[in-house]
Amino acid sequence: MSTETKCNPDLVRERAKCTFDVNELINLFYGSEKATKERRHFEDAVLAVKELKDAIPEEYLSHKERYENGVRKATILRDVYRDYKAKHNRDPPPNQITKAVIKDISPFLLHNGMFVPTIAGQGTPEQQAEWLPKAESMQIIGTYAQTELGHGSFIRGLETIATYDPKTEEFVLNNPTLTSFKWWPGGLGSTVNHCVVVAQLYINGKSHGIHPFIAQIRDLDTHKPLPGVKVGEIGPKMGFQTANNGFLGFDNFRIPRKNMLMKNAQVLKDGTFVKGINEKLTYGTMVMVRVGIVGDCSFYAALAATIAVRYSAVRHQSHIKASEPEAQILDYLTQQHKLFIAVASSHVYRNAYLWMEKMYTNVMKELSQDKQDNLPELHATACCLKAVCSRDAGSLVEECRLACGGHGYMASSNLPLTYGVTIAAVTYEGERTVLLLQTARYLMKAWMAALKGKVLSPSVSYLLNSLKESKKPWQNTPEGIVKGFQHVSFGKVKAAYETIQKYMKQGKDYEDAWNLASVQLVKASEAHSRAILCEVSWEAVCSSSASPNLSRVLQQLAQLYLTYWTLETSGDLLLYSNITKDDLIILRDKYEELLVAIRPNAVGLVDGFDLRDEILNSTLGSYDGRVYERLMEEALKSPLNQETVNSSFHKYLKPMMEKAKL
Numbered sequence: 262m263s264t265e266t267k268c269n270p271d272l273v274r275e276r277a278k279c280t281f282d283v284n285e286l287i288n289l290f291y292g293s294e295k296a297t298k299e300r301r302h303f304e305d306a307v308l309a310v311k312e313l314k315d316a317i318p319e320e321y322l323s324h325k326e327r328y329e330n331g332v333r334k335a336t337i338l339r340d341v342y343r344d345y346k347a348k349h350n351r352d353p354p355p356n357q358i359t360k361a362v363i364k365d366i367s368p369f370l371l372h373n374g375m376f377v378p379t380i381a382g383q384g385t386p387e388q389q390a391e392w393l394p395k396a397e398s399m400q401i402i403g404t405y406a407q408t409e410l411g412h413g414s415f416i417r418g419l420e421t422i423a424t425y426d427p428k429t430e431e432f433v434l435n436n437p438t439l440t441s442f443k444w445w446p447g448g449l450g451s452t453v454n455h456c457v458v459v460a461q462l463y464i465n466g467k468s469h470g471i472h473p474f475i476a477q478i479r480d481l482d483t484h485k486p487l488p489g490v491k492v493g494e495i496g497p498k499m500g501f502q503t504a505n506n507g508f509l510g511f512d513n514f515r516i517p518r519k520n521m522l523m524k525n526a527q528v529l530k531d532g533t534f535v536k537g538i539n540e541k542l543t544y545g546t547m548v549m550v551r552v553g554i555v556g557d558c559s560f561y562a563a564l565a566a567t568i569a570v571r572y573s574a575v576r577h578q579s580h581i582k583a584s585e586p587e588a589q590i591l592d593y594l595t596q597q598h599k600l601f602i603a604v605a606s607s608h609v610y611r612n613a614y615l616w617m618e619k620m621y622t623n624v625m626k627e628l629s630q631d632k633q634d635n636l637p638e639l640h641a642t643a644c645c646l647k648a649v650c651s652r653d654a655g656s657l658v659e660e661c662r663l664a665c666g667g668h669g670y671m672a673s674s675n676l677p678l679t680y681g682v683t684i685a686a687v688t689y690e691g692e693r694t695v696l697l698l699q700t701a702r703y704l705m706k707a708w709m710a711a712l713k714g715k716v717l718s719p720s721v722s723y724l725l726n727s728l729k730e731s732k733k734p735w736q737n738t739p740e741g742i743v744k745g746f747q748h749v750s751f752g753k754v755k756a757a758y759e760t761i762q763k764y765m766k767q768g769k770d771y772e773d774a775w776n777l778a779s780v781q782l783v784k785a786s787e788a789h790s791r792a793i794l795c796e797v798s799w800e801a802v803c804s805s806s807a808s809p810n811l812s813r814v815l816q817q818l819a820q821l822y823l824t825y826w827t828l829e830t831s832g833d834l835l836l837y838s839n840i841t842k843d844d845l846i847i848l849r850d851k852y853e854e855l856l857v858a859i860r861p862n863a864v865g866l867v868d869g870f871d872l873r874d875e876i877l878n879s880t881l882g883s884y885d886g887r888v889y890e891r892l893m894e895e896a897l898k899s900p901l902n903q904e905t906v907n908s909s910f911h912k913y914l915k916p917m918m919e920k921a922k923l
């Protein structure tokens with residue numbers, strides 16, 4: 262029997278309506294047919310491992326059990342990765358199968374995501390040769406320990422100290438205050454035995470700024486903290502329950518000189534400090550991860566959209582017309598308004614990620630040739646896109662959850678957990694406002710350069726164009742809308758700059774003027790991000806190799822994104838572009854037309870994300886649409902349903918009722 266015949270009939274009908282080839286979309290989204298095959302093949306291999314299946318839903322486990330189960334599965338998953346690599350002589354293809362296995366966040370996330378990349382990016386060839394083979398083969402397990410109780414955003418303010426002792430050629434690590442304790446690093450709680458510690462370097466009483474050091478913190482055999490190390494777990498959070506975030510403090514803990522990662526700056530045996538070409542290269546891992554987070558946002562938006570769109574196709578409630586049967590809730594335009602933007606945004610973030618990945622790779626290549634010219638643009642762009650995409654993705658996931666009504670509130674929908682994980686990215690790897698202000702610094706510099714008629718980097722060159730060109734009449738085309746967002750960014754950058762100047766003319770120094778203008782500066786960065794997202798995604802769609810049928814739908818999605826944000830930010834466009842009220846009315850109508858046009862393809866579009874049921878892990882979103890059956894099946898797994906009468910009845914309820922009779 263085919264999967265289709267077992268499916269909910271609404272979903273079968275939806276799939277029959279689709280006007281494009283879903284497999285073509287899948288291959289386009291993931292790069293190629295070969296990439297799809299390899300990814301699916303790897304996912305199959307993981308899912309074939311029986312031990313990776315959970316007996317009961319994670320939510321019924323205690324905090325400790327959940328962590329232990331997470332570690333158990335992470336180690337099995339690690340074996341599957343290793344075997345794949347041994348068999349195919351290459352890493353497994355990019356995939357999201359960890360989501361199907363760990364459900365929440367792997368206790369090895371920081372090992373793979375930041376510990377290994379920091380050794381690779383910040384270590385000398387000798388250090389890489391020493392640590393990478395051990396780390397990559399999991400002989401050692403590590404994390405990235407930067408944030409402290411007292412400081413996360415302002416990393417120059419970190420208080421962990423590494424004092425060089427030339428007599429023994431060692432660094433002495435100390436956490437002199439409570440606020441200097443490391444706080445947050447994933448896996449630190451009970452999993453890792455090593456970490457990259459970011460600490461203030463002192464030589465002969467002189468501070469030389471923050472640098473990364475490798476410290477072994479637990480014994481490799483007993484796993485006990487080494488003498489001089491105080492380490493533990495920070496407790497339950499809004500999400501990330503299995504990430505095993507921890508705290509760490511050192512008391513005169515010695516590590517050899519070679520444990521400072523010295524690709525950028527060095528400490529020689531005699532204590533001579535050799536400065537790197539650019540001290541900000543020490544922040545390199547964060548830049549890489551910020552790029553990766555834009556890709557993660559695409560995944561989370563796709564996951565939530567898949568669940569909510571499929572559920573909305575299956576769910577019937579009320580009537581659009583009294584004479585007709587109860588409508589699929591997906592037929593309500595308000596529901597389409599809530600959901601289709603999540604589908605469209607996933608594509609936008611995916612294209613933005615691919616664009617950023619190229620920029621990142623180019624800059625890394627240039628840095629290897631000692632060329633740093635494009636590093637500021639990379640940093641500024643990664644900061645604002647990470648900030649805007651993570652916040653938007655969080656809101657989209659929450660909107661999808663709300664769009665599922667009461668059932669969206671069930672843990673078994675997987676939408677609450679997905680929200681907790683998605684929204685964390687607004688804070689980690691650089692808090693949103695703080696990162697937007699970093700981009701604003703870059704925009705102010707670019708603006709000053711534009712005023713002087715200098716050539717600007719590609720991502721901000723529109724500032725110069727907008728300055729040179731007089732504003733042209735608004736055009737209600739995608740290209741016209743992209744230009745409109747560039748005008749908004751231009752206007753906001755200019756206004757923020759002029760506000761700073763105004764305060765300075767009033768006698769304020771630059772820093773105070775900056776702070777007083779900072780709400781505008783943040784908004785300028787947001788507008789700059791939106792202009793990039795619109796331009797990059799529209800260009801990607803126009804240059805795609807998709808067939809005419811698919812291309813039409815992808816263009817509709819991209820136009821939906823542009824139109825949605827035009828209507829959402831119409832005040833800004835009225836202020837800074839030549840858009841008129843009449844243009845906005847036309848766009849409002851166009852937006853509604855787009856929702857109606859996308860509607861028949863809604864299920865096909867989410868099928869095109871190719872997220873299998875095990876990854877969705879949702880009663881509401883599975884491919885076959887057996888929503889009500891799954892809700893009941895999951896509810897029956899509750900431990901409270903494993904007994905007819907719970908002991909609390911005899912202990913509390915009955916005595917209460919009996920007392921009440923007296």
Ligand SMILES: CCCCCCCCCC/C=C\CCCCCCC/C=C/C(=O)SCCNC(=O)CCNC(=O)[C@H](O)C(C)(C)COP(=O)(O)OP(=O)(O)OC[C@H]1O[C@@H](n2cnc3c(N)ncnc32)[C@H](O)[C@@H]1OP(=O)(O)O
Binds near residue numbers: 375447542547553640
């Ligand atoms: C082959 C292609 C591969 C593409 C990549 C894809 C790979 C994907 C893999 C990863 C994906 C997912 C992995 C998941 C892992 C997830 C981990 C989740 C767990 C979370 C971990 C963490 O949170 S770790 C801790 C993160 N912490 C932060 O982010 C702290 C934020 N704060 C800062 O970064 C800095 O303090 C701040 C930048 C805000 C300020 O620094 P400061 O030194 O004070 O600098 P300023 O004085 O403000 O500025 C001075 C000038 O320096 C410039 N600058 C600052 N930072 C950088 C930088 N990183 N690079 C370059 N330049 C920088 C700044 O712009 C100033 O310049 P100016 O010219 O003077 O204006």
Ligand SMILES: Cc1cc2nc3c(=O)[nH]c(=O)nc-3n(C[C@H](O)[C@H](O)[C@H](O)COP(=O)(O)OP(=O)(O)OC[C@H]3O[C@@H](n4cnc5c(N)ncnc54)[C@H](O)[C@@H]3O)c2cc1C
Binds near residue numbers: 406408415444445506
């Ligand atoms: C789930 C999760 C996982 C994490 N994992 C790790 C990890 O593995 N390793 C690690 O080292 N860290 C980790 N972190 C820590 C994370 O990187 C920091 O929490 C993050 O960088 C924000 O710093 P903060 O907590 O100091 O926020 P704060 O800077 O204290 O932010 C609080 C408020 O102050 C505002 N603010 C701060 N500075 C400024 C400013 N200059 N201008 C304007 N407003 C400002 C912010 O906008 C925000 O509204 C993790 C955090 C989370 C939530």
